[in-house]
């Protein structure tokens with residue numbers, strides 16, 4: 297699970313500061329998905345960057361499976377991120393020369409936690425299992441150029457799960473996809489969240505998907521508020 301408490305993040309802005317994240321608290325339990333929407337510049341990406349420990353907040357706490365990231369140094373934070381957090385961004389950012397299964401296998405090299413580093417056969421097995429889970433078992437030997445946009449995003453999602461993360465952080469996963477493929481990727485993220493018991497934080501402009509998530513939030517000027525039933529119905533229309 298991920299527990300965000302009273303997070304605040306500011307950036308310098310001319311002579312003053314801009315408060316990108318303003319006293320945000322949010323808890324996402326294992327196996328559930330929280331959706332966040334809001335206008336451009338409202339602080340969604342900043343919140344995800346803090347939640348995934350890429351940026352330290354000015355104040356507040358990011359607690360991942362009981363570990364308070366805000367007390368850790370840079371190296372410890374990077375280690376926590378690699379071993380406990382899966383990141384999915386809008387562009388898949390796959391390595392052009394690697395096959396789908398290799399994109400997943402290299403993730404194991406990134407974790408320096410010896411206890412979590414698995415042997416080659418176990419890594420290959422997990423990579424194949426995950427490709428199967430995202431419906432790409434038959435495409436394991438293909439390189440990104442041989443895959444469609446939707447398939448590349450599926451590899452991206454599978455890769456994020458490779459190190460068995462407690463938290464899945466997903467930023468606009470469908471913005472490069474058409475409506476049908478968007479719906480499929482959202483279905484997939486919900487299914488994998490339940491199956492792998494991740495606490496999933498999903499930022500999206502597509503308000504019509506929010507009613508399907510376990511909780512829905514709107515960010516405005518750095519502040520996070522729960523969406524009302526009326527707002528959800530209007531967005532789904």
Ligand SMILES: Nc1ncnc2c1ncn2[C@@H]1O[C@H](COP(=O)(O)OP(=O)(O)OP(=O)(O)O)[C@@H](O)[C@H]1O
Pocket residue numbers: 307308314315316334335336337338339340341342343
């Ligand atoms: N590195 C930075 N330096 C200075 N200001 C920043 C930085 N990153 C974000 N900001 C500011 O923080 C505020 C929140 O930006 P952020 O990108 O988090 O919003 P967003 O809701 O994700 O927007 P979008 O939907 O367009 O991605 C904005 O005012 C933005 O200009």
